[in-house]
Amino acid sequence: MTGRAAPEKVTRDQAAPEESPAPDDVLLDTGDQAPPRPVAGARLGVAGWLRWGWRQLTSMRTALILLFLLAVGSVPGSLLPQQGINPAGVSDYYATHRLLAPVLGHLSLFNVFGAPWYAAIYLLLFASLVGCVLPRTVRMALTARQPPPRAPRHVSRLPFSVSYTTALAPEAALESASRLLSGRRFRLRTGPGWVSAEKGYLRDAGNLLFHIALLGVLVSIGLGGLFGYKANRLLVEGTSFSNTVTALDEFHPGRLVSPGDLQPFSVTLNRFRASYVTSGILTGQPAAFDAAISYTATPQARARSYTLSVNHPLKVDGVRVFLIGHGFAPTFRVTDGTGHVVFSGPVPFIPVETSGLTSDGAIKVPDADPEQLGFAGVFLPTAVDVNGQLESAFPAPLHPVVSLVSYAGNLGMNSGPSQSVFSLDTAGLHRLPVAPRPLAVGQSMKLPNGLGTLTYTGYRQWISLAITYDPGQMPALISGIAVLAGLLLSFLVRRRRVFVRATAGEGGGTVVEAGGLTRSDAAGGFEDEFAGLAAELRRQHQDGPGAPGPGDVRAPTDSPVASQEAAPTGSSVASQEAAPTGSSVASQEAIPTDSSLASTEGE
């Protein structure tokens, strides 16, 4: 005997022809049925196919498949270099895979997240989810407002039932039952000779909340994608930048973001401090990063101080500015062959390893005369000689040294594609015959042929900042919490229905039948609730005006064994804990079998 078969019996019973045309099912159907599927071979018009297509699209299975495709589709995005993030990597790929690269390029595999096929997947997914959630939400809303269904004709066939006789008139008995049930916050519906009550609407409220919040999550994500943006900026100590497109290293705007939409704040990096563990096996590991900054929220606003650290972003005007990296920017002064200072300032070098923060970088002097000059090399925060090889032993600048290779010729900056500021394109350059001698702060390197001089004047530190603006973040969080809350409600709360019928008995008195029903798969606890309710109801009916006669228990019509041969005193002991008076608490299983003692075990 399973829970599935049990309600079916009741349904059939309820659908019996003599039953009044009750639109409601006795069972706890929340109106959520699978869309009927078309039968193969049947004729469909254009509209029919459209409807069929829409049903397929909005089915949960399709949504899952699309979700899977979305995940699979993003795989090449992480395996292949992407145009927006690493254009140099894409060029390299084209150079090394001459045959394959154009094919991949045609498939937009170098710009996966902007590819039409990728957009098709996520738009379909969005449509699928909205198409699935919206109708459900409407259905849920209607269900939540539904009154309880009519009482079934045979209340005693319900999974839980009790019957007894009382001296009260049927109307009075029903009246008192209504009072009891509404006192326990049941929603009531009454009819001739019956009272129908339902409780646990919070379940549907929870379900509704879940669905609406799910839509909220989708909309929030959409908001972020349309109006949000992400940007990166490298900032050297002692310098400032403003949140404007020309000042950003990278800018990934949402679809509806224009340059004028950026929040006009400015940030100055006053000082950056990285502390490292100096003893033990963790020597060289970072202990803390702090960036002392000052910022203005708008050009007119007063400057404020702030200390940026990892996971402690600056929040300004709804934008969050994260500290995501740091490094060194040695400062140089370059004098060209004509004696002019043609370069003077910090040059950010990019760390290539973390234990000693050895960093790579390039200095480009495109306006030197008589020839353009370029230098490429490394910065070593704590330079040590290991078998004739220079290495950095510690990430803090204890002995900061640079070692550079010098070039002259054409830097390739006067025309052609934009190039990285962190590396030299040596195609048009020739290497100058200068031994790459490591320079300490203050030391100079004279170039041959009167081309000029480079001086290593010192170093500063830089930080890299991730600037993110996501207007959908807070709505997404709230929606996410609401999703969970709704889910919990709909899992923890049960819909319970109680029906009471009172009819005049053959031998005088009134026969009261009460039945209870809940979702079979979440029934734990309802048995006790119903038993308590039934006992209370019976007590009220016995205590009511008019002396209680001996209880006359009537058996359910088609299960004569249920309590017919029970004690003639009108007490049928139906449940385990022998109810001392005329009450029969029978469970669903009891009805078809010849035992009135069964309970709902096994559910």
Place this chain on the structure above:
Amino acid sequence: MFRLPCSPSRVAVVPKARHIAVPKARRVITGVVACAAVVLGAAACSGGGTAQDTAVGNGSSFVAGSYSTTVFKPGSRPAAPAVSAKTLTGTNWQLSADRGHVVVLNFWGSWCTPCREEAPALGALAQHFSADGVRFVGIDIRDDPASAQAFMRKFRISYPSLNDPNDQIALDFHGTAPPAGIPTTLVIDQSGRIAARVIGKASYNGLKALIAQVSAGHS
């Protein structure tokens, strides 16, 4: 009107109860799983910015202009902000002092390839229009003054350039026609309104036509 093979009469034959007891619970669970996956998936897609561990992913490290020209009709030209800054050589400069003249503002940097490409054209145009009272001013961005001055010597740029180390001037144009990349060239008319914006490398002929048009439009 067509009828689907699965019209309501068919539905009625199917015992409703069958749909309720088990499949519904299963569907709820499927739904939960799907929704959780969607949320996770979306988070994975949108979380790229902060997860990026390289300090500078983009090799070129600046936002290049996307080569577009915007021309504003005389009636709908946004007013240029008050710009006041020091030039690379240390003298004060104010945009309002050039009221009555067409002013060409060019955002540039000595490190920027398209800026170097357009520099000869700008220098030549400044010469060409000097007799007409058109003033050229550069705004040097993310540059060190030594490099900027070397650039100006190299390309024989005779007009002044403003030093804008913290992007204040770009920010001043916030809400009007902000520079949306480097280089960006703004043409400001005689009454101090922005008449045109060229994002990306300006061509000699294109910019010449623009300046001539703005110049003639008012006088």
